[in-house]
Amino acid sequence: MNKTTSKFGTEKISKLLLQQAIPASIGILVMSLNMIVDTIFVGKWIGVLAIAAITVVLPIAFFISSIGMGIGVGGSSIISRALGKKQSSKAFEVFGNQISLTLGLSFLFVFGSTFFCLPILQLFGANGNIIEPATEYFHVIIWGVPFLAFAMMGNPVIRAVGKPNYAMFTLIFPAISNIILDILFIKIMNLGMFGAGLATSISYGVSGLFILWFFLSKNSELKIIPKYFIINFSILKEIVSLGGITVIRQGVISILVVILNYTLYKYGGEISIAIYGIINRVMMFALFPVLGVTQGFLPIAGYNYGANNSMRVRETIKTSIWFGTAIATLIFVLIMLFPNQLVNLFTNDKELLLLTPNALIIAFLATPVITIQLIGSAYFQAAGKATPALLLTLLKQGFFLIPLVYILPEFFGVNGVWMSFPIADILSTVVTYWFLKKEIKINLN
Template sequence: MTQKFGTENISKLLLKQAIPASVGILVMSLNMIVDTIFVGQWIGVMAIAAITVVLPIAFFISSIGMGIGIGGSSVISRALGKGDRAVATTVFGNQISLTLLLSFSFVFLGTFFCFPLLQIFGAKGAISAPATDYFHTIIWGVPLLAFAMMGNPLIRAMGKPNFAMYTLILPAISNIILDILFIKIYPLGMMGAGLATAISYGVSGGFVIFFFISKHNELRITFRDLLLRKHLVRQIVALGGITVIRQGTISLLIIILNYSLFRYGGETAIAVYGIINRVMMFALFPVLGVTQGFLPIAGYNYGAQDAQRVKETINTSIRFGTVIASIIFIGIMLFPNQLVSVFTDDQNLLKATPEALIIAFLATPVITTQLIGAAYFQAVGKAFPALVLTLLKQGVFLIPLVYLLPKYYGVMGVWISFPIADILATGITYAYLKREIKMHLHF
């Protein structure tokens, strides 16, 4: 299958990779949305705020696995493009060892420092008790989530996008069913919501383990491949660390965001952002799918030293993603009230959220260029520019904006920070990517 990355029509190949990735992200996002609807309707508004506080911590730990997966899959894609299967196999083994070692270490640290960690992330006032219950329940499922997130891009790099999709679909379906069981049928409150989420993480991790030991996995490892190799770990960490740093930056953003929201709008403002965040996860799934589909194709052809196919992959991905993002933008502008009413019947939220949602999505049509530009450097193994471009939106622009603008514009300052950061990050990424293609993309 991987050989097709170097021969098949780019548009057709991108669709084969992007559609399963998009479907997987869609189902996962729907799961997050349904989860929010269930806890909002069956537990209460503070439950939405509690999940908004806790999930960034869980996602940061699981991002270690995702980072190792993306970093390793970049090395594997380029190795397969060169025909070097031995390196690909050893990298695969090192990814497994790194993920298990680091994810369990961070889970132990997170559990030990639970209370101050939750306080830092915004678990204040009425949010504190439900956030603590939720955190203690889901935390032990996080290593399996990290393992699944490591496996997802790796499976895609092996040319098996449908199996990568299943790693996202199966836990989402499990979580929805278990939410009904543990929140509605057996009213266990936040502990029930956490239990459903933790078990769904186990389903995802279990499926990835099944794939790795099945005949579908083309990279067969031995015990020697599990032994960490310094030069390979360095490459995996250099590229994968970008994802971890990005998630860490997002976690820092959430801390500052929740601080500003709580200070200028109270618990309700945090719940408003919780809804906006869920809509963002859902609405942008096809654009993120294009980005995920882009990575293995660009990496393989870069490894094969086919500059023309790499350029075509960049242009096709940006074109597809921009059209899709523009359609999403129009839909949100037309139906903001309907979107918000899906999540809650609380009158305060119904009044405050639609306008905030529209403002936050104003720059949606331009975001594909920023996503593909950052992903390109990660795909081809250029860690430093990939890191800089990845951090532009959340780190360089959004964190200062969500801290400073509310001082002058209140909660509205938080919402207008999002499109400003998007536009600035996209402009810089476009200029840098154009320069890179002109000066360096030739063999």
């Protein structure tokens, strides 16, 4: 295993970052395209209410799957540092504990969500005519969520052991299957929201089964070994302290979605929730290369931090921020130039076509500065520093965006919601820059 990952400590940082970031970016791109195509199909073949229903339901599924994502990110941080210290046996034990935690917790949440479906949907903002399609969609996709949680757990682990191409396939295969099944179930078989949910649920299964195959195959040096499934509480504590950051972040995002949906419904009705659904999809798609750089940064920084190579950690931070900022600026320019064309992809509805482009432009105004915030919070997670990682991860959504979404619409109506996004981006970037600069001066000098 050390043979596979030792390159993190020797090869040129820019080369390593490209090797890690390009597959991660492609995987995120395809996953984002999948969600965009899914929204396009649902919007054009079912209707505007269907977009609003998916906007309400998916954050619930993602919150449950974020348990796996948190366990994956927290565990992979430990695995990267363990490999940097040449502690292969610890890496195996951490991975076994990750599997037990992910499957146990995700199934527990799925069963709870099934019994309390309606109150959960209403909590997340399903109001009026949205409730019926949201319920139909939710009842189907919820059973695919444990597979999604398992995939989200395994994906960062695959990157941590130096196999970014396989991590990319984890996202590509389910995306392709979902698009094909959408056409089959929605367009050809005319199954409506049930068909949309079934396509999504099966695609989650494809992703989870691919992760299982990888760790059972000869391609992985990190294996699924049952004796390591027994919980080691010291490892559990370390995974939870770091992985809990991702879960808490997703929890805060879920709270944000609840507040957003209620605020949008209050000031703009169902059409405003549909507008946000489109903006959210564009955000996921447009920012894929920046997120890919962040994903590529984590195993390189974690390995070198574990190996006590401060110079390479500093270089990794600098190179990642430079790459990410250049890409984010290009994305910003494209969105400013072509907002109408982007919105046209999603809907034929005249009201959506009229209102969404302006909202999209406002929401993306601070895009050029976001890389500093992403890399800054990722560094503290890679280094195993749970408290600053948690605080910085929650900056945008928790400390800034939620209060702004409450306050600004009182003065600016629905536009106040869209204005909240760039203001939160700028404020969180300033705070993160201060923390990161101080950390580099004190601990990486």
